[in-house]
Amino acid sequence: MSDVLAVRTDALRKEYGATVALDDVGLRVGRGSVYGLVGPNGAGKSTLLGILGGLRRPTAGVVTIEVPVGRMAVMPDTPRFEPWLTAREVVDLSRRLVAPQLPAARADEALAQAGLADVAGRRVGGFSRGMLQRLGIAATIVGEPELLMLDEPCSALDPVGRYEVLELVSRLGRERTVLFSSHILSDVQRVCDTVGVLGEGRLLYQGALEDLLTERVTPAYLLRLRPPVGPTVAELRPQPWVLGLEEIGRGALRVDVSSIADAEVGLVAALARAGASVVSIEPVAADLEAVFLELTS
């Protein structure tokens, strides 16, 4: 995470009557980072983005946005526009409102970036949900904002659309700060360098994605051995660094270890002592889904 922050919240709290939507949220979005806000439905992602975008007021806490108001853009999860406007008019209206100094041709550029160049002159009343989402992205990026806040930008897109939008987010993230929420963890893992995990209104984790994947998940190894595996199981189970041992197939063992360092020293030695015939040893790749489940369960 960059040391220079674009967005910061301190002790942020939001209540809707008796329901606490956000509780003690201390968000830190570094300038120039692509920050993925993940969480299950109802975790408070949209509420948080709504507060940051000035659409909702916090019940308590402080929000600091180090970007001028006119240089930030917010996209809701289900964009909706006046159906009798054309796509070009929607994007051009956005340009006129946030960056009138940019040329009118910028609207067509933004539409092309969002993959809507061919339908620029069509009224948006007949657009599919995916097209409306692309239009929302075009209207968001047209003003070349320094800070983009995208609420579930890929939720209505097909696989190709998702790929294209994530590529766009990734490109934008090289020059700007992007904060986007999603419950599609593979999307976050693909484009984000920083991640925040929200659960029941609380920020359960915040930091570099790499750190989250390496530190928060119990490291594990997948062993493929030639049968029988009994002696190997008998040798590994009492080892103090072995936290779990599971036979997951013929000749395949999953070994959860206390640390990678301990396993690197002890695993091969233990296999040698057991006289195991080793086909392969590979670390089990940690993915965000596993971490997410661990954090939110």
Next chain:
Amino acid sequence: MTLWRMELARLFRTFRWAGLGAAYIAFGLLGPLVTRYQEALFRNVGGGITIEAPPPTPALAISAFVGNASQIGLIVTIFIAAGSLAFDAHPEWASFLRTRAPLARILVPKFGVNAAAAASSFALAAVVAWIVTTALIAPIPATAMLAGIAYWALYLVFAVAVVALAAGIVRSVVGVAGLTAVVLLVLPLFGQIVASVKPWLPSSLVGALVELIEGTSATSFLRAAVASALSTVVCVTVAVRLLARREV
């Protein structure tokens, strides 16, 4: 595309202008026409019933037009204005606007275009009524007619400002239209209960056109005109503040 052009596009692309124009102009045409031929119409009712109609006068003709304009025309005006000013009824669209422009910048074009559309539709219909009345019944003094149109137009501007205020209080289009209708209905009732405030009430302007034709001085409605203008400014200002306080 600007917010002003967008509001104009809303009027023309969705044919709201046609509804607004038709509501007023139809009565501008029919009011004097029915007044002129009322007696003949009654005569043809038949059934042995005799209905006596007063002799047609310009004041009666314009009164027939104003009577319908102040009911059906006003309701159409309120609903069309509510469709634009109650933009918070659609949170996603409201988010688009609210995250890109301050509320005064969003509200003023909506108010301005709808007020201008209502006032100009009424003015056009009144000119139609004036022409038909002059052709079929008798001429109307131009000063009385023009002053009356101006006062009525001011009342419609005030009515659209009440729609804006209602949009700051409730979200849905129907709710905004309903609240506005109630306010505009209660105002004249209030004037009947407290007679001293009647000359100051914007609703007094509704009768201005007919009363001016009947010979009342144009200055009689100045207090209501000033009150309407001030109330319009207050309604729009308060609406901006209420909308700014609202969460989307």
